[in-house]
Amino acid sequence: MKVxxxxxxxxxxxxxxxxAFEKLGHTTELVWHEKEALPSDxxxxxxxxxxxxxxxxxxxxxxxxxxxxxAVKAYAEDGGKVLGICNGFQILTxxxxxxxxxxxxxNLHFISKHQTLRVENSDNAFLNQCKPGEVLNIPxxxxxxxxxxxxxxxxxxxxxxxxxxxxxxxxxxxxxxxxSVTSIAGICNKEKNVFGLMPHPERALESILGSExxxxxxxGFDA
Amino acid sequence: xxxxxxxxxxxxxxxxxxxAAHHAxxxxxxxxxxxxxxxxxxxxxxxxxxxxxxxxxVKEMCETLLAxxxxxxxxxxxx
Numbered sequence: 001m002k003v004x005x006x007x008x009x010x011x012x013x014x015x016x017x018x019x020a021f022e023k024l025g026h027t028t029e030l031v032w033h034e035k036e037a038l039p040s041d042x043x044x045x046x047x048x049x050x051x052x053x054x055x056x057x058x059x060x061x062x063x064x065x066x067x068x069x070x071a072v073k074a075y076a077e078d079g080g081k082v083l084g085i086c087n088g089f090q091i092l093t094x095x096x097x098x099x100x101x102x103x104x105x106x107n108l109h110f111i112s113k114h115q116t117l118r119v120e121n122s123d124n125a126f127l128n129q130c131k132p133g134e135v136l137n138i139p140x141x142x143x144x145x146x147x148x149x150x151x152x153x154x155x156x157x158x159x160x161x162x163x164x165x166x167x168x169x170x171x172x173x174x175x176x177x178x179x180s181v182t183s184i185a186g187i188c189n190k191e192k193n194v195f196g197l198m199p200h201p202e203r204a205l206e207s208i209l210g211s212e213x214x215x216x217x218x219x220g221f222d223a
Numbered sequence: 224x225x226x227x228x229x230x231x232x233x234x235x236x237x238x239x240x241x242x243a244a245h246h247a248x249x250x251x252x253x254x255x256x257x258x259x260x261x262x263x264x265x266x267x268x269x270x271x272x273x274x275x276x277x278x279x280x281v282k283e284m285c286e287t288l289l290a291x292x293x294x295x296x297x298x299x300x301x302x
Binding site: 057058061062065093094100101103104105106107108146148149179 | 232236237239240242243288289291293294
């Protein structure tokens with residue numbers, strides 16, 4: 001599998017993302033945001049974490065207009081798979097490739113810690129190696145991860161199995177981490193080819209560093 | 224011509240910064256504050272001299288970039 005990893009001014013998780021997919025046996029290519037086309041032979045686009053354009057105005061609001069995002073949108077409309085992690089999730093919501101928006105955390109803090117997550121739906125190209133109800137341990141690191149969607153939008157997400165992950169305790173009971181609507185940590189689009197999550201699976205690859213649950217998540221794309 | 228854009232979280236969308244400021248005002252003994260909303264003000268200097276045209280253009284700027292209408296409302300004042 002070949003993975004395109006986007007890079008904007010202020011992106012800082014691109015090398016971790018490359019490391020993760022290369023550890024799983026894939027090849028990766030960094031794609032600078034000014035490029036108007038994606039490499040032709042890719043199987044996945046990852047919009048990695050960081051602080052694109054310094055989070056000015058709103059997180060992800062300026063990056064979404066980078067030339068490469070036009071190509072990413074066309075790639076997704078063609079059925080290509082796109083994964084946004086943290087700032088990547090914010091960029092994809094700003095680009096209206098995913099529903100809802102990410103607001104400032106309700107306690108106004110930058111939250112950086114390991115967090116347990118409950119898998120809600122695994123019938124998709126991302127979490128197919130996980131089981132619904134399974135609890136994963138993945139780091140989070142964000143100030144704007146407070147997912148908002150209106151009631152109607154939430155009902156649609158639930159109905160279509162678009163909720164991927166929720167923040168939970170070790171037993172799988174929902175917990176409030178950042179104020180997200182119903183503790184949502186990750187979602188996908190209706191077509192299930194665009195995925196976004198605030199937690200960082202690429203930082204959970206070695207048990208010596210706290211968890212290797214990220215492997216299980218990222219492996220799904222190649223299943 | 225100057226355009227003043229005010230962007231606020233929509234009514235019904237919890238404003239964590241406003242809530243924190245409200246709490247701080249309560250702690251400082253300021254009574255009678257019913258609600259606090261924190262937004263941002265964007266001031267644009269425009270070359271335009273047609274007010275209606277300028278307003279239409281700024282509205283488009285708000286819809287495209289300056290506000291995220293999923294969670295935010297905005298007002299425009301042209302001077």
